[in-house]
Amino acid sequence: MALRSRISGTGSCVPRKVVTNQDLERIVDTSDSWISSRTGIKERRVSVGETTVVMAVKAARNALKSADISAKEIDLVVVGTVTPEMIFPSTACLVQSQLGIKSGAAAFDVSAACSGFLYALDAADKYIKAGAAKKALVIGVDQFSRIIDWKDRSTCVLFGDGAGAVVLSAGEGERGVLSSVIHSDGRHWEMLYAPGSIQPSHFEEKAANDYYVKMNGNETFKLAVRTMGKAITDIIEDAGLATEDIALLIPHQANIRIINATKERLKLPDDRVFTNIEKYGNTSAGSIPLALDEAVRAGRVKDGDIVVFVSFGGGLTWGATVVRW
Numbered sequence: 425m426a427l428r429s430r431i432s433g434t435g436s437c438v439p440r441k442v443v444t445n446q447d448l449e450r451i452v453d454t455s456d457s458w459i460s461s462r463t464g465i466k467e468r469r470v471s472v473g474e475t476t477v478v479m480a481v482k483a484a485r486n487a488l489k490s491a492d493i494s495a496k497e498i499d500l501v502v503v504g505t506v507t508p509e510m511i512f513p514s515t516a517c518l519v520q521s522q523l524g525i526k527s528g529a530a531a532f533d534v535s536a537a538c539s540g541f542l543y544a545l546d547a548a549d550k551y552i553k554a555g556a557a558k559k560a561l562v563i564g565v566d567q568f569s570r571i572i573d574w575k576d577r578s579t580c581v582l583f584g585d586g587a588g589a590v591v592l593s594a595g596e597g598e599r600g601v602l603s604s605v606i607h608s609d610g611r612h613w614e615m616l617y618a619p620g621s622i623q624p625s626h627f628e629e630k631a632a633n634d635y636y637v638k639m640n641g642n643e644t645f646k647l648a649v650r651t652m653g654k655a656i657t658d659i660i661e662d663a664g665l666a667t668e669d670i671a672l673l674i675p676h677q678a679n680i681r682i683i684n685a686t687k688e689r690l691k692l693p694d695d696r697v698f699t700n701i702e703k704y705g706n707t708s709a710g711s712i713p714l715a716l717d718e719a720v721r722a723g724r725v726k727d728g729d730i731v732v733f734v735s736f737g738g739g740l741t742w743g744a745t746v747v748r749w
């Protein structure tokens with residue numbers, strides 16, 4: 425029988441500091457009613473000392489605990505992040521070191537903005553299916569508070585910091601990842617980007633002397649609705665299922681209106697779509713695994729359920745995964 429990767433544990437971590445919409449009213453010209461009605465966000469978490477690696481390690485420890493395995497059993501670590509702890513080494517290597525994961529395991533980061541976790545999951549799933557890894561730690565983490573211009577009301581109200589992690593275990597049988605796809609279209613990189621450097625770059629006109637996240641919100645919104653809806657219908661079909669089979673959709677938490685539009689497009693009832701955007705905003709690569717961990721802990725995912733993840737983010741990148749829990 426073919427190998428499958430099963431999600432055998434989940435974990436998450438968010439910083440302690442809560443920043444409400446009212447707090448933001450004191451920093452930029454905005455209002456709770458604008459943020460709530462346009463995005464669904466009420467508050468977000470902002471790191472004070474909980475850097476990318478701190479959140480990643482804590483989320484990973486929680487995932488290992490829920491999988492009831494030791495870090496020593498992990499032979500692959502993949503971290504999706506666009507706010508790594510350092511330029512190098514990879515955050516994955518830092519996680520490996522802090523968790524005491526054995527020397528010789530493989531550890532690497534992937535950069536796919538808000539799709540970072542699904543890109544990381546896709547890679548780890550393929551290693552497991554190929555027999556190249558038995559137990560993988562897959563982490564999505566971002567600390568956007570570091571790359572947000574806190575004077576730009578069009579972006580600073582949207583993002584928060586957070587991390588989520590899963591343990592993938594190789595096994596045979598019906599449970600696990602049934603289908604996984606990732607996609608990108610670099611032509612639209614200017615929709616959403618963070619130059620991250622004051623040095624002139626190849627993209628000098630756009631990137632020079634600028635550091636923070638830039639976004640064409642309107643266009644990103646329209647593309648997100650179209651792309652996520654299609655990604656779900658395509659992957660469900662690929663897995664030989666129908667949308668009615670979806671027990672729980674866990675979409676990237678970017679904007680409640682994007683999530684609602686996707687839900688309506690697929691005619692999914694409210695109780696089959698998980699959201700926690702009101703508490704955390706858009707945590708980029710942290711968003712899906714953080715939502716998954718909350719859904720699992722809230723008893724929203726039962727053995728045998730068809731669970732679907734879908735993401736959309738800078739790059740442009742998007743991805744979808746179908747899992748039989």
Ligand code: ACO
Binds near residue numbers: 454455736
């Ligand atoms: N408070 C008050 N007013 C604001 C704010 C704010 N925080 N931000 C913008 N406005 C104003 C604008 O200046 C504009 O004013 P004007 O009409 O006088 O010009 C007005 O509100 C409307 O602005 P729009 O940009 O048209 O508002 P829209 O309804 O499109 O909502 C939003 C903006 C929330 C950003 C939405 O477009 C969105 O969510 N886009 C998608 C974001 C996303 O999904 N990103 C992808 C993933 S992120 C990643 O990959 C890292």
